[in-house]
Amino acid sequence: MKKIIFAENFTTLEKSHFYSSLSFLTYRIFSISKWKYKLKLENKFLDYFWAYDKKIVSFYNARTAIFQLLNNLWFKSKDEVIINSYNCISVVNSIIQSWLTPIYVEIDKENLWLDVDDLIKKIWPRTKAIIVQHTFWKPSNIKKIVNIAKENNILLIEDCAHSLWSKIYDKKLWLFWDFAIFSTWRDKVISGVNWGFLLINNEKYFKLKNKIEKKLKKLNIKILLQNHLYNVLSFVWIKTYNFCSIWKTIIFLSKKFHLFNQVLDENEKKCENDKLYYSLPDSLAYIALDQLNKLFFIQKHRKSISIYYNENIDNKMFNILFKEQKQEDLNYFRYPILFKNAIDLESFYNYFKDKWIIFWTSWTWSNIAPKTSNLEKSKYKWDCKLAEDLSKNIIFLPNSTNVSIKDAEKIVKLINNYNV
Ligand SMILES: Cc1ncc(COP(=O)(O)O)c(C=O)c1O
Numbered sequence: 001m002k003k004i005i006f007a008e009n010f011t012t013l014e015k016s017h018f019y020s021s022l023s024f025l026t027y028r029i030f031s032i033s034k035w036k037y038k039l040k041l042e043n044k045f046l047d048y049f050w051a052y053d054k055k056i057v058s059f060y061n062a063r064t065a066i067f068q069l070l071n072n073l074w075f076k077s078k079d080e081v082i083i084n085s086y087n088c089i090s091v092v093n094s095i096i097q098s099w100l101t102p103i104y105v106e107i108d109k110e111n112l113w114l115d116v117d118d119l120i121k122k123i124w125p126r127t128k129a130i131i132v133q134h135t136f137w138k139p140s141n142i143k144k145i146v147n148i149a150k151e152n153n154i155l156l157i158e159d160c161a162h163s164l165w166s167k168i169y170d171k172k173l174w175l176f177w178d179f180a181i182f183s184t185w186r187d188k189v190i191s192g193v194n195w196g197f198l199l200i201n202n203e204k205y206f207k208l209k210n211k212i213e214k215k216l217k218k219l220n221i222k223i224l225l226q227n228h229l230y231n232v233l234s235f236v237w238i239k240t241y242n243f244c245s246i247w248k249t250i251i252f253l254s255k256k257f258h259l260f261n262q263v264l265d266e267n268e269k270k271c272e273n274d275k276l277y278y279s280l281p282d283s284l285a286y287i288a289l290d291q292l293n294k295l296f297f298i299q300k301h302r303k304s305i306s307i308y309y310n311e312n313i314d315n316k317m318f319n320i321l322f323k324e325q326k327q328e329d330l331n332y333f334r335y336p337i338l339f340k341n342a343i344d345l346e347s348f349y350n351y352f353k354d355k356w357i358i359f360w361t362s363w364t365w366s367n368i369a370p371k372t373s374n375l376e377k378s379k380y381k382w383d384c385k386l387a388e389d390l391s392k393n394i395i396f397l398p399n400s401t402n403v404s405i406k407d408a409e410k411i412v413k414l415i416n417n418y419n420v
Pocket residue numbers: 061062063064087088090091133159161162182183184185195196
């Protein structure tokens with residue numbers, strides 16, 4: 001039986017989630033939005049990461065964490081927040097919804113971190129915060145940025161949405177400054193379908209936890225059901241991909257009756273999503289807890305597939321980004337490769353698609369992902385050429401838990417024999 005190898009959206013989809021969600025949709029329906037597991041999940045995180053002396057605030061997703069943090073600080077309307085110009089529209093939307101202005105800083109081509117010269121050029125009195133993104137697990141140049149932030153009295157928020165568990169200089173990535181945000185949205189390092197959280201590292205800001213939590217609302221029951229349906233139906237979808245047209249029916253019904261919610265809806269892409277106040281429901285916390293318990297297994301799997309690619313791929317059409325990374329404690333979340341031009345990328349993508357190998361392209365074709373984002377509304381000024389070019393030439397090989405080493409061998413063989 002032919003297997004489809006997905007990198008997109010199904011990174012951590014598994015049987016245990018299918019059964020958990022099914023149980024919440026049936027005999028556990030009345031406990032779908034209680035609170036027992038949220039506290040357990042938060043404590044487990046603090047326990048796993050030796051962060052007992054920090055404060056954690058859970059949200060439905062990380063974009064809500066960013067919005068709530070920015071809204072509960074002392075910033076005034078039109079103050080500026082510096083971000084990486086290779087980014088996700090959800091981060092931009094959260095800044096714009098806080099009545100702040102996102103300022104995009106050019107990236108370094110090899111490491112995808114903030115270009116320090118451009119960063120310094122864009123700092124002025126209205127700059128109030130820098131969101132430092134550790135893109136696709138690659139640690140940013142955080143030490144330099146911490147110094148710049150200190151010199152200019154600017155607040156620093158680490159965006160660890162891609163870097164759960166990664167370390168640098170023997171220090172975990174989220175401990176460099178006062179705030180860090182994380183995401184376990186369905187295509188992240190681990191997937192609780194949803195869970196975003198804010199970690200407050202500085203005692204000076206601990207009071208924010210209560211202040212923010214008081215303002216949060218319970219997740220709308222329809223959205224909650226959609227999350228569980230996503231787990232159940234997409235599991236069936238991926239398992240039945242080979243059989244007749246069952247999966248087509250599932251997709252058709254899901255779209256027609258809005259059975260799933262989108263990762264990014266149309267409002268978000270226009271920076272008009274103002275529903276940034278939901279807390280994390282218990283039934284989603286239950287699933288996130290299960291994923292947190294599997295974090296080391298998931299990370300080890302991604303690492304072994306990535307190392308296999310590093311050692312065996314031999315095709316000069318593209319460069320493997322981050323290949324020379326020597327550190328041990330990284331999560332290898334994505335495996336980016338960079339083509340010389342978009343035409344080569346397109347034919348490479350299509351060639352593999354025909355062979356049922358679907359590469360991850362959510363951060364391809366536009367520097368503000370996804371490609372359907374409205375860049376005018378995002379206030380992007382078309383001044384970060386490297387980020388724009390890179391997004392047109394980058395694609396990601398599958399390395400998640402549903403890619404076996406046998407699949408990786410097949411992918412490597414096809415890549416090594418691939419010629420335009
Ligand atoms: C770098 C980065 N930060 C933050 C977010 C927001 O995370 P969430 O999807 O949990 O809202 C994303 C979403 O994809 C992201 O890629």
